[in-house]
Amino acid sequence: MFTPEILASALSFISQGTRKTKYGVQARARAYRRTGNGTVTMIYSRVLRETHRVNMKKYDAIVIGAGHNGLTNAAFLAKAGLDVLVLEKNEYIGGATASRELHEGWMYSNCSYVCSLFRPEIYQALDLGEHGLEVVPLQGSTTFKQDGDYFGSYHQPAVRRREIARHSKRDADASIRFDADLMKWCRLVRGFLLRTPPDPASLKIRDAMEFAYLLKSFYRLTESQIYEFIRFFTMSIAEYLEEYFESDAILAHFSGGSIIGTGLGVYSPGTAYVLLHHAMGDVDGNIGSWGFARGGMGSVSKAIASSFQSMGGEIRTQADVQQILVKGRQATGVVLDSGEEVYAGVVVSNLDAKRTFLNIMARKDLPDELYRRASNFKIRGSSGKLNIALDGMPQFPALPIGSPLTLGHMHFTDTLERLERAYDDWKDDCWSRDPYVDTLIPTQYDPTMSPAGKHMMSVFVQYCPVEVEGGWTDAKRDAFGETVINQIASYSPNFKDLILHAEVRTPREIEAEVGLTEGNIFQGELTLDQLMFNRPFPGYAQYRGPVKNMYMCGSSTHPGGGVMGAPGANAAREILLDMGRENTTPEDFGDD
């Protein structure tokens, strides 16, 4: 029953609506121009301010978020000749791959801190060397023992075996088998990183071909190797290593890498695979070595951004995307928090799956199933980070004088039980009372990051919960930092005295600053329900969103977290395929 009142309010609603459209603005501007008044231009711009500002330019693609994957994605799209705009909410680019001067004179890589996984194929395809990225391989790593001894892991094979033999002769023999096996799995898995995972439920030829490719790679292995690989993929890191080693410190040392960033313990099945995630890095072609970017991790994103801009790409910082605009089941652009609308043929989100679907997409644009999946997406943060400015180099009396081991990662957890108990604390929403820390002092390689003679220490901490009982407060955050500092100080007598400034980050701080939901560094846990064709959700693993022209390119997609660049490149390949453009993304180098 249309009463006159309802009709009137409907009409006024419609007329308000048209004020916001481009057409409405232009119509008004034209009307002013007809008056012949000299102040037309001024009035026109006032109208623009009053109504919604509209960017007249339509881009080929918009990438939301200037994390390293977003930039990588944008660079490959620009390389194909597209007109690409990257929007970043912060005033600096890089997301979690950034270097920031948070204490005067000190540059912190305040989130990610090593670049082990970055694909060399991408490095080459985007000429990142030319754009200033220099990666220095790290030298070994150490685990300090409670009895005053240490275990050092060296790259040089003979030295490595000699050190392992110092703890257990049997383990030295086993290490040869271990290294060989690990290398084999690295090579196998590496081949899947720069590929789009096939959908097992799909009946399309492309998915069938992709499965055939996967099977072919497996069939290069012998039958028992296939089973060994499945075991490796499904076992816990502790049990996997216990098949090789017996020495507590060695077991703890090699297990640590598997729990970094995950909500699992060393005895949780499925963690052995995560070891690979960390051991897979290629630096100078050496599988298994970790690298450090000169100038901090920000150099990685800077180099990618520079490569992107050299191909005509545009980056806007302090541009916080409020929503992805969808019209007729098609993404058409984005609206920023300033109200400005920017249009594009393709919209790519570098945000994690939860933020993408629950924050910047309208509920009405999402199928129910996808909305449910996004709500249930497991993205519990489990890590904390300390960045510490030091007045000098801390001493570690356990190490021989002049030992090169301070150049690498340092850990202070020497048994599997201590690692597992750290996890038990996290399960109960407490930070680990005896945490696992991964410590690096990169200023030993790169003195430009701190004033002369001073140092910067990066301390990655596992585990730290998203929520502690009663909620995080600044006091609790500092108590968490204190726990970590005390642990390091018990192995380094002068450490506490050297501390000039410490930035303590729990998942709360990581989420607030970088925008990683719940502070999960991998944009979603790396468990079997969220890997490969399940990442981020079953049926959405091929980088395409629920509406046309909308894509995902963050670590929430295959192959997942780490400063790897692969999700960004893979998403670019799918976008270019849909647009019928030439593929600019690299293939896997293949072996050796």
Next chain:
Amino acid sequence: MTRSVVIVGAGHNGLICAAYLAKSGYEVTVLEARDRVGGGASTVSFADGYSVSGLAHILHSLSSKVCRELNLAGSGLEAGPPVDTISLDRQGQHLTLGANTVTGDGVSQKDVEAYRDFKKEFRTYAAALDPLMMNKPPRLKDMDSQDKFTLAKIGWKLRFGLGAKSMREFLRVGGINIYDVLNEIFDNETLKGAIALDAVLGHHMGPRTPNTVLTYLHRVRGENQGLQTLPPGGMGQVTQAISDAAHGFGASIRPGEKVKRILVNDGKASGVELFSGEQLHADIVVSNADAKTTFLDLVGTGELDAMFAHRVNKTRTRGTVAKVYIALRELPQFRDLSPAQLGQRLLVVPDMRYLEHAFNHAKYGEFSQAPVLEITIPSIADPSLAPAGHHVMSVSASYAPYELKDGWEQQRTVFMDNVIALIGEYAPGFEQLVVDKEILTPVDIETEYGLTGGHWHQGEMTIDQSFMMRPVHGSAQYDTPVEGLFLCGATAHPGGNVTGIPGHNAAQRILKIQGEPG
């Protein structure tokens, strides 16, 4: 010419394998170390006049195909009335979980509906895996036609049986933990705890351990076979019926004969030697013992490839459950529990957090300070198990790890008393009713039943020890590197619980390789 088979161990799987082979015309001898058949599924007397099921005390997974083909009902198998699961609550807000329904004061309508859908969905997944369960697990390379057929059937059932949506969901949850799955679906903490217990019972796993969806699927697959019951006469009656069936087909069953070793000549099994010194020669030897006992003790590493022996040695067999038998002078009074409810399967597992905390201890070689319990009082349905008016209670208590830091000798009574005190919190005055009690720690289970590590399922049922990797690759299709030696126990695919499937599959495999005799 009739061909002879010796089967080592008269557990339910050994007996089922014996029955199938005898039915096909083999001359079968089953040797059992204990003085009765049944292994873990037998009835024992622990105090004067009180009897109880030895290890397994609820029948919930026995394959209906096996029952039918061996006509076990004709041999006297009586399943007994079905029992529900009741999860006890300290305040008396107990939950009753049936196959499809959940009832209780604290449970919302939303959870009731979610439970029905959840069970239906999981039963479809379990059914889709049936071709994998009832056949030898296919090899992944050099498959024979049967393997290819099995794989094709699974693929078909997943894609077209379940449909794209359910298949995707199955592939998503299949490899993860029950904790996350239940949290997505349910609100009620007690309900989640009760379901999670089914996923971890007998395993060295907590609800947050990845893999527990898989173990839960095994449980649900059992439900697909029929009901959950307390068989009258205890589990011994079930295995006695299988034994009688095997005997009826002509198998000879010899309890009290402990096998010392499996004889191997030129890489081929030729028979067994008993502790009595007697040697029995046979064309085929089948072991119902677990992989470690079979290969490392009975065959001996000298006959094996070093890497194979290493793999067997590294299989994980850490038992986590202790059994407590309690003789009672009268029925205990649980708070707000009717006498009819008392005869059901009772659980003490308030929520998943409690369960996970109980498991935490097991990781460090401690027993749970607050254990989780599965309780039955079989004498309610079958009064013959106890003297008139008296009752027996059988409790599976987790977690009680095999490797206890302080050793079980000093700690066994401490743990048993903890369990009894815990029951007392739900049933006031319980301690005063106890006439007699006994505990079987995993160490006792190993000694008494010959299960390495006291592990209920003859080896952890994790993905890396399942399917074509159970117990280890190279012997996952029931045949072993020793020609003529086969595995038929829970150590082989598809694993533990009283299913009878390993025995069934092993018999099929033997018939396939060795052919029908005569």
